[in-house]
Amino acid sequence: MxxxxxxxxxxxxxxxxxxxxxxxxxxxxxxxxxxxxxxxxxxxxxxxxxxxxxxxxxxxxxxxxxxxxxxxxxxxxxxxxxxxxxxxxxxxxxxxxxxxxxxxxxxxxxxxxxxxxxxxxxxxxxxxxxxxxxxxxxxxxxxxxxxxxxxxxxxxxxxxxxxxxxxxxxxxxxxxxxxxxxxMVFPKGSGILFTADPVTSNRRVLSIDASFGLGEALVSGLVTADNYKVREGELIEKMISTKKIAIYALKSGGTEERELDHAQQNQQTLTDAQIVNLERMARKIESYFGSPQDIEWCLAG
Incomplete structure (x- = not known):
């Protein structure tokens, strides 16, 4: 090449x-x-x-x-x-x-x-x-x-x-x-996480933002994401937001906004087990780079 x-x-x-x-x-x-x-x-x-x-x-x-x-x-x-x-x-x-x-x-x-x-x-x-x-x-x-x-x-x-x-x-x-x-990944959910809590700067507490579909809805401010706080493998706090909209990929290419079913709007994007597993992976990445990280992630559909 x-x-x-x-x-x-x-x-x-x-x-x-x-x-x-x-x-x-x-x-x-x-x-x-x-x-x-x-x-x-x-x-x-x-x-x-x-x-x-x-x-x-x-x-x-x-x-x-x-x-x-x-x-x-x-x-x-x-x-x-x-x-x-x-x-x-x-x-x-x-x-x-x-x-x-x-x-x-x-x-x-x-x-x-x-x-x-x-x-x-x-x-x-x-x-x-x-x-x-x-x-x-x-x-x-x-x-x-x-x-x-x-x-x-x-x-x-x-x-x-x-x-x-x-x-x-x-x-x-x-x-x-x-x-x-x-x-391209076509995710069930996605978001961003911080290996040091961005609010308190506590490096022992990891903060995860999560919403359904592609992360563009979160990044563009269309939705208020769920937020989960994890410390040393233990989920210590979670806030489940009402997520009315998600962005999904179209089969023909490109993306579209979709209104979520009422029942899904207040669902937790990630299960507790997925949240803890995500923290484990994030800590591995943080250790590799040697400093706190902010990481884009997604859960494949």
């Missing part, structure tokens, strides 16, 4: 600038025995650099963007929109397409995938860009995969992402994007 794709298990500690923090952590997680990570690969930042460097119009527009200040909102919106349009319109070079299709075909051409962004900065590789770029779920088929890779690259130039970089003094030219292509 070339420089444009790395499968999760090929990713090493020194690959941060090629796959970003999210991609690097997925590579690490895939090596932990007993931790199930959906298979996938990263389209590296080298692919993004090749796309951008070969287009004079994009470079001219980025030059214009670099002269602006946060206060220049209308111009930021205008130029950012043009950059996104050009990037989404570019044909991905054949050499990059071939590497993507090779890894994609090995995972299964009929499979559905999540396509996510993993940003990194040349001078500040450990800088956080969480939530700044786009994610697309349940993407099916070669052409759709390529289309959404381009959309992820373009999302580096949303108004929100551009303004964030300006506010934090990041050079637009030195922030690069890797794209994560990961086999």
């Amino acid at each position: 070339g420089n444009y794709v790395l499968n999760f298990k090929e990713i090493n500690e020194g690959d941060l600038l090629f796959v970003g923090g999210k991609g690097l952590n997925l590579g690490k997680l895939s090596r932990i025995e007993g931790i199930q990570v959906p298979e996938g690969f990263c389209v590296t930042t080298d692919a993004y650099k090749k796309i951008i460097s070969q287009n004079a119009e994009v470079n001219t527009l980025i030059d214009q963007l670099c002269t602006l200040k946060v206060e220049d909102r209308e111009r930021i919106t205008e130029i950012s929109r043009k950059i996104r349009y050009v990037i989404e319109s570019l044909k991905i070079p054949t050499v990059i397409e071939e590497e993507i299709f090779y890894s994609y075909t090995k995972l299964g051409e009929d499979e559905a995938f999540a396509i996510r962004s993993s940003a990194t900065a040349e001078d500040l590789p450990n800088a956080s860009f969480a939530g700044q770029q786009d994610t697309y779920l349940n993407i099916v088929g070669k052409e759709a995969i390529l289309k959404h890779i381009s959309k992820c690259w373009a999302s580096l130039f949303t108004d929100r992402a551009v303004t964030y970089r300006m506010q934090n003094n990041f050079d637009h030219r030195k922030v690069y994007l890797s794209i994560i292509i990961q086999r």
Whole structure:
């Protein structure tokens, strides 16, 4: 293989600038025995650099963007929109397409995938860009995969992402994007957990947020999640919320919001045994990384 794709298990500690923090952590997680990570690969930042460097119009527009200040909102919106349009319109070079299709075909051409962004900065590789770029779920088929890779690259130039970089003094030219292509899971429930309680900072207490369906409903604020607190294998507190809505994948691709049956709305998302088992896995991950972690999780359907 070339420089444009790395499968999760090929990713090493020194690959941060090629796959970003999210991609690097997925590579690490895939090596932990007993931790199930959906298979996938990263389209590296080298692919993004090749796309951008070969287009004079994009470079001219980025030059214009670099002269602006946060206060220049209308111009930021205008130029950012043009950059996104050009990037989404570019044909991905054949050499990059071939590497993507090779890894994609090995995972299964009929499979559905999540396509996510993993940003990194040349001078500040450990800088956080969480939530700044786009994610697309349940993407099916070669052409759709390529289309959404381009959309992820373009999302580096949303108004929100551009303004964030300006506010934090990041050079637009030195922030690069890797794209994560990961086999889709169709979960009964999902959420996020913190190995140190985010409210009290108690590192002995693990906090789990959980809701039905895909985690997008929780992340976007559509539902108030259940919350469970666990300490050393013992469930010490739980709050069961009314969850009226869940997001589920469509067979044809994409996702939809669904109203839950009244009986399900007040059900506990995870059983007590599942909660305790999730804590055990989270502590294994925390031990591997050597510090408190926040972890996205799902319960496969």
